Amino acid sequence: MYFRYHESPTGPLLLAGDDAGLQLLYMDNAARWHPQADWQPAARQLDEACRQLDRYFEGRLKRFDLRLAPRGTAFQQEVWKALQAIPYGHTTSYGALAERIGRPRSVRAVGTANGANPISIIIPCHRVIGRDGSLTGYAGGLPRKALLLKLEGVNLQPAQDQLLLI
Structure with missing residues (x-):
């Protein structure tokens, strides 16, 4: 390695x-x-x-083109693949992600797999937010999540925008 x-x-x-x-x-x-x-x-x-x-x-790349080899369970791999389908500048919820992989009752498991993502930024787990549009947990910290989303042009709620000042 x-x-x-x-x-x-x-x-x-x-x-x-x-x-x-x-x-x-x-x-x-x-x-x-x-x-x-x-x-x-x-x-x-x-x-x-x-x-x-x-x-x-720099805002000049919207989709990574790299060979990725994250290690995880079959379920985690399925979630991480679905994360890569979320377009730059867009967000989704844990529930919508669970539905996308055909497991609508697995919202918590999807959240756990999202949190176990070993390739942050490139596998864009920062694009997953709460159903109500709120920022939720992020291994890199909520200020970093807010920064990444703002970099991608996502309009944050005013309270979330304050996270960039922390």
């Missing part, structure tokens, strides 16, 4: 992957922030992911 740190407007990011593709993208307050002992610093292996992240943060 190769790893690399990358600076972003949301703070430092840790990226890790191997020949199968990108496996992790963590923000600096994620629980598993440090590389594993057997990981190697990336030479050029993660350059394309970093280039695309830079373009995204």
Whole structure:
């Protein structure tokens, strides 16, 4: 596994992957922030992911085109694939996401899978909000979620917009 740190407007990011593709993208307050002992610093292996992240943060990239290899259960993989179908600048609710994967009664399980997403930003779990339009939990913190949504042009409720000041 190769790893690399990358600076972003949301703070430092840790990226890790191997020949199968990108496996992790963590923000600096994620629980598993440090590389594993057997990981190697990336030479050029993660350059394309970093280039695309830079373009995204500049507002010049609306859809990532990277080989992804997140590890998770079949259900998590199904949810993460559905997350990738949420268009840039749009949001959905946990309930709508559960319906999209054909499991309308699995709203909590969808929320749990969303929270376990190992490739934040690129697998856009930040685009999932509460049914009432409120921001809900985000592993990177609600201020980062608000920043990402605002970057994508999502109009936040006034109280949520204040999160950007924190």
